[in-house]
Amino acid sequence: QQPVQSPQAVILREGEDAVINCSSSKALYSVHWYRQKHGEAPVFLMILLKGGEQKGHEKISASFNEKKQQSSLYLTASQLSYSGTYFCGTESDSGYALNFGKGTSLLVTP
């Protein structure tokens, strides 16, 4: 089952913040976040495993709510290099592969 991402697209000025949400109708074992730049392959950002967990990677961080049905990705003081499409991934029904949301397109302008 594909997780639901929102918003579909965001346009920011450099230095602004953004939040991308990912939700599922069922409790999840884990949430994975990937970023894909135009014409390139998706690249892993981080994984969250525990309810209530928060994890950071420079100015990009993420949280996993207590019920483990929603995750949010936070981009603070955005840089031009943050532009791309962000995907959240959740485990498939068979448990060992990821189903991805449709992605959130982020454009950071000067």
Add this chain to the structure above:
Amino acid sequence: DAGVIQSPRHEVTEMGQEVTLRCKPISGHDYLFWYRQTMMRGLELLIYFNNNVPIDDSGMPEDRFSAKMPNASFSTLKIQPSEPRDSAVYFCASSLGSVENTEAFFGQGTRLTVV
């Protein structure tokens, strides 16, 4: 390691022709995944293998699609016959263990155009 290697990078073919996409995973990775990416449907999981054995092919759209992994270093995705709606970017990815705990490394993808 050179990462996950896919070939060809681009493929243009006529409707009805057979298309074979190839993937070499990262050495030592136990899991191999095939994904298809389109604007409408995003990144869709087609099939994945564990230790060369297909585990879940429920994402394969039709019988026209088939995938094999004859050994730990090679996998193919075949479409026969191809149709215009198969046009998409096909990604292969591999990971060390179950993706619950490790990241998946993606190849650069094959852009398939069926005319």
